[in-house]
Amino acid sequence: MNEQTRTPAGRRVLISGASIAGPALALSLSRHGYQVTVVEKAPALRGGGFAVDFRGAVHRTVLEDLGVWEEVNRHQTHMGEQTFVDENGTEQMRLDASFMSGDVEIFRGDLSRILYERSRNNVEYVFGDSITSLTETAEEIHATFERSAPRTFDLVVGADGLHSNVRRLAFGDESQFLHHLGYYVAGFDVPNHLALDRTARWFNAPGRGICLNNYGRDPHTAGVLMVFAAEQPLVYDRHDTAQHKRLLAERYAGLGWEVPRILQALEHTDDVYLDAVAQIRMDRCSTGRVVLLGDAGYGATMGGMGTGLAVVGAHVLAGELATHADHRTAFAAYEARIRKFAQGCQKTAGGAGPMLAPATTGRIRRRNRIYKALNSPLLAGYLTRLTVKSATDIELPHYPRPTPLAPVSAR
Template identity: 50%
Template sequence: MPSMTKSKVLISGASVAGPALAHYLRRDGYEVTVVERAPGLRDSGYAVDFRGAAFEVLAELGVLDEVREHDTRMGGTTLVDEAGAEVGELPAATFAGELEVPKRELTRILHRLTAADVEYVFDDSISALGEDDAGVAVTFERAAPRRFDLVIGADGVHSMVRRLAFDAPADAVRHLGMSGAGFSTANRLGLDRRGVLRLTEGTATYAFSAGDPDRMVVSLSFASASAELDRRGRDVQERAVREAFAGHGWEVPRLLAEMAAADDFAFSSACQIHLDGWSRGRIALVGDAGYCAAPTSGMGTSQALIGARSLARQLAAAAGDHRTAFPAYEAEVRPYVAENQAKGRDGAAMFGGGGERAGDGTA
């Protein structure tokens, strides 16, 4: 890449890894465009937490103090039995890490950090990629085709960049044996920056309240054979949840009724991404798109930030030569990812997951 200051990079995804990477690359002289399928900044996602070296990245980005202002200050989680009696306690760090903030706040902070000198294209998505010796020809669903020197997929576990550019094997997406619904409802349990967790064989009922004392967030998770339900409609998903929790006591019947009325219902399965390589020519993956560790790892956001920093650093060290930078980035981050994915599998097992299953067709 002869002139680093003229190099153009397209990043797919405007959540965490994408904007963080955009900041680093723009600082190093790249012209950066971020394309995002959503019509605007995503307001979904309840909270994200940070651990370890992620704090170094937030400090380098210059947003650590601002992020801390949104700390949910979550306390511990009470373990209860079938009747709701307390049987144990989990420390705050189990779910909230060293710092927890609403995801929407982190997304907004990273967007503000980059909006002035990064081009954002919302309500659009990549539909085709064609690489040659000079760059990558990109076709969009809405906008006119353009060319870029590099394309980076930071577009999550269901990455379109991965689908288009990587011949991923059937076992690239590995279901961890757990699916579940999330929604918010009235804080009838009186939770005050705390959580409550009820575990049975094959199910987990988790509720917590952070920030808004009148509302609590509920997660109803259960063992599942595949991630097939992710692609089904809400009616089918709700039916699966009700079947998994049929006959359960404590607050579960009331929570199932409130689930049906929730306007923020979301359903997902715990999956990991396992690839032999995170780059193909001028195209690379960062964060969940390349190496999702599953939400049960508690490391997704930290991993996204650290991956973005590493990729930018390696490009800078290689003077923009992707042929050197991409393998160096992978070599640096892969051991960290392997450790986090092990945590993700352990977490899924704790929440009732039935173990790792490969090749469920979600790639």
């Protein structure tokens, strides 16, 4: 191994975000000898969230490299096929589990906990805090925080999602980079009145899709997923749950199937997720000593394998930093390697909204006919191959092998 490979590009790294991308990178960098601090605005590790999936050899290689593949498999959802119905509940078509859930599917909160538990003995986690400013010098970068005392690092990584704070501080307002795809997604929990068990039911009206699902964790609770079209970005407060409820009730008013019962249950829930189906598009995702990872730099949101893209990005970024002595060279190599892959995932994501919430009754019927045909024995496996293609469109280099860390038992 040459001297360049043995010399990490700046050992003190601050990562913003403790969801998936941040802990994945923290785990990899700590095994390469970096001193890593992760700052997270939430007061504790966030549980719950939507299920996320991995598919294809590239995703598996990265999870194996992180040492979490077997544990991810132990916590997978084992979700079954999903059925699309009309307003009377009559089946229109089905989608195989592998199309919606990949090779292995796990709740975002479970994956976040696994990565956190594997890294926490070698990584400093600071919860309930956020970066307020970044000032760079020739040799280092100074960070100030909402609550903690100012500190100095060699590098800063923004792994803090679609609405990244680090991206705002280093690159400017998100309006320059956030591209609205014409749809919104919402999620919340309701009573499982259909007694679903590891399956889902989807109903469509023009421009609106709504799903009831149960992943087997709690037989009494069902998740609701809403996807609806909006040609222009909606104006609302991202932190106002009451406003979210009103907006969703208005969008889905007057629909059949189980929608009235779902909207009635919505009135009594305190936890509602609502955000645009959007993508981050940037000419470059690094500047000086700051680099963006995952949704913060090239978010693919729903349908674009965003979690798989995030862990692959973390793998590549850690590998390039461990390979190159200078962070500028490492960042350039990371961006060059991840860009095409990210763009492919984003292209795949562009079809999620029209597929889950077709604009007209005619398009709903057409989608159903197409997917019924693709699920036929003659074309069995085609849908799965279609989704795996973008997930595997990257060649992973043989990076320096990091030092294995002893497994940490779950709390």
